[in-house]
Amino acid sequence: MKNVAALLLLVLYSVPILGQPAKNVPGLSIISQKNLMKTVTFLSSKELGGRLSGSEGYNKAASYMASEFSKLKLKPFGDSAYYQKLNVEYNEIYSPVKLNLIEDGKVTKEYKLGKDFVCRELTGSGHITAPVVFCGYGLSKPEFGYDDYAAVNVKGKIVIVFKSNPSWKMNDTSNWGNGYPRFKAKLAKEHGAVGMLIVSLPNDAKPQTTIISVLEGGGEQDENFPQFHIDIPIADEILAGSGFTLKDLQTKIDSSKQPFVVQTASTIEMEVHSKYTKEKPTMNIVGKLEGSDPELRNEYVVVGAHLDHVGEQAGEIYAPGANDNASGSAAVLEIARAFIKGKIKPKRSIIFVLFASEELGLIGSKYFVDNPPVPLEKITAMINLDCIGYGDSIQVGNGKSSPNLWNVAHHQDSLFTKMMVGATWSGGGADAGPFHDKGIPAAYFVTTNSYTHLHCMTDTPETLNKTLFEEITKLAYLTAFEVVNGGYDREEVLK
Structure with a gap:
């Protein structure tokens, strides 16, 4: 609901x-x-x-x-x-479903489906291992002076983006898009990303946990673009070594109303299989x-x-x-x-x-x-x-x-x-x-x-x-x- x-x-x-x-x-x-x-x-x-x-x-x-x-x-x-x-x-999701942290080509941490992450219900299929880039709200609106992808190359990478639009543009859907994952996934793939991890806003009064959701917004399904919703602590683990927590990053972007991206030191393995x-x-x-x-x-x-x-x-x-x-x-x-x-x-x-x-x-x-x-x-x-x-x-x-x-x-x-x-x-x-x-x-x-x-x-x-x-x-x-x-x-x- x-x-x-x-x-x-x-x-x-x-x-x-x-x-x-x-x-x-x-x-x-x-x-x-x-x-x-x-x-x-x-x-x-x-x-x-x-x-x-x-x-x-x-x-x-x-x-x-x-x-x-x-x-x-x-x-x-x-x-x-x-x-x-x-x-x-x-969309039917099949096993295996994996989200793993990789170092030197080896799995150093296996995250648990249902505890650490869930699949977006309309996720596409894929089995990828790639570096991770934090890309703010995952928006690209250069005509309005805001573009999370302007200063970063995400080709062949997995992006982490906030689940919703910024509070200061939450209702401006005509200019900023509807904020749904399908909209953000399309943008990410157009910029060369191979997968997407979404995360809830950590500075909310009651930050949302990982939830299963089928509300993706309009548009066409991409059957080959995996999407997971990860818990906030997992995002912080991926950001470890960057000098920022997820709270820091939301605060920085929201206070300046300007994009801020982070090339993390982490590599992630994502695997999911689905039939749409x-x-x-x-x-x-x-x-x-x-x-x-x-x-x-x-x-x-x-x-x-x-x-x-x-x-x-x-x-x-x-x-x-x-x-x-x-x-x-x-x-x-x-x-x-x-x-x-x-x-x-x-x-x-x-x-x-x-x-x-x-x-x-x-x-x-x-x-x-x-x-x-x-x-x-x-x-x-x-x-x-x-x-x-x-x-x-x-x-x-x-x-x-x-x-x-x-x-x-x-x-x-x-x-x-x-x-x-x-x-x-x-x-x-x-x-x-x-x-x-x-x-x-x-x-x-x-x-x-x-x-x-x-x-x-x-x-x-x-x-x-x-x-x-x-x-x-x-x-x-x-x-x-x-x-x-x-x-x-x-x-x-x-x-």
Whole structure:
């Protein structure tokens, strides 16, 4: 899941002071921590291998959730039973995967996959041994007076570059590029580099660890250019003898806003093998609960979450994705169960959807709104659940763009959980975004401090705050219950 916390002004509560559940709301008591955790435990199991869209593991997850929809007798609402089929980029990484420090032609240190480094999920293949050059942010914009490659020859070398754009040009994508690794890899190869090591910014308040990620940005895949994400201490080991630490280098570049490159004394061996597919079949999972009101049944409320995660690498490591986003997927299933088992006859119809390929850039939700099973103007609202199992408090986003919808959640909160409240503009990177962009009101349920284990092997069921997980699911159900039963009318989205 992409970091959207900075764009959200929060709906907060502390777990110890939660209000009692609203016992008089039909279906609410059906939502159970036990059911939520059962679904999360299966979805985050090794058998499913991190649920990368296009993989066998994702297909198993999709089949399981479609089967659960069927058991609830939701109406199939895809283009093929419960499946809405689409194609996505897919890259399978094979062993051996190596990152070694070389001195005098011999391996002096072997770095460990999953601990010291990970592959970028869309890495190309290669087996190379080459000297290493630190090239700052890996940007080349001479027309704006900044070029990390102007004063150095990287032909036949491996480059180390910072993962993101500089903070002082972070949002200037029209001039500086989008900062994604695919963009930086293309530049590096154009300048003669044979491989790339990316590293997080060490001077951030909370520097990002090595994470598995498929978000590479647009452009064509280079199938013969290896890319690894290395941990900050590993970068410092490679820089040893240069007189600089990674912190020194970021400080120097950021303070001067000028490039600074370092020819290290290190030689590195990189090896990775991958098979890239430009269009791999995958699917959203879509089911419908028919509304009961003669007029409102032709209006729809979408309750959704992304099912995918970031997969596995070389059969050695995988990211379980318990919080991101087995939690949201489990909540969608549990909300559907509450409506069905509670014998609720909603006035409006409900579309329950589990999106593919959020991690690649909201591909599944964009496909859904571009190929909707119902006219978009008939969708009253969208409720999105993403990363709702880890943390210490609840957030509900999009309050300033869909204030009336947000106030429904606020009202349920004031009745049952007594939360402090705030409001936000659109939630950005989550699957609520494509709905918002089409003018559909959307509420984005997430938690604070939810990114501690983002895209890491430590995002396991054991780390989840089970009480928080259950309560945010109940709040989303209460919000949906109110919306589908006529307590809300579609509003104009403020952008």
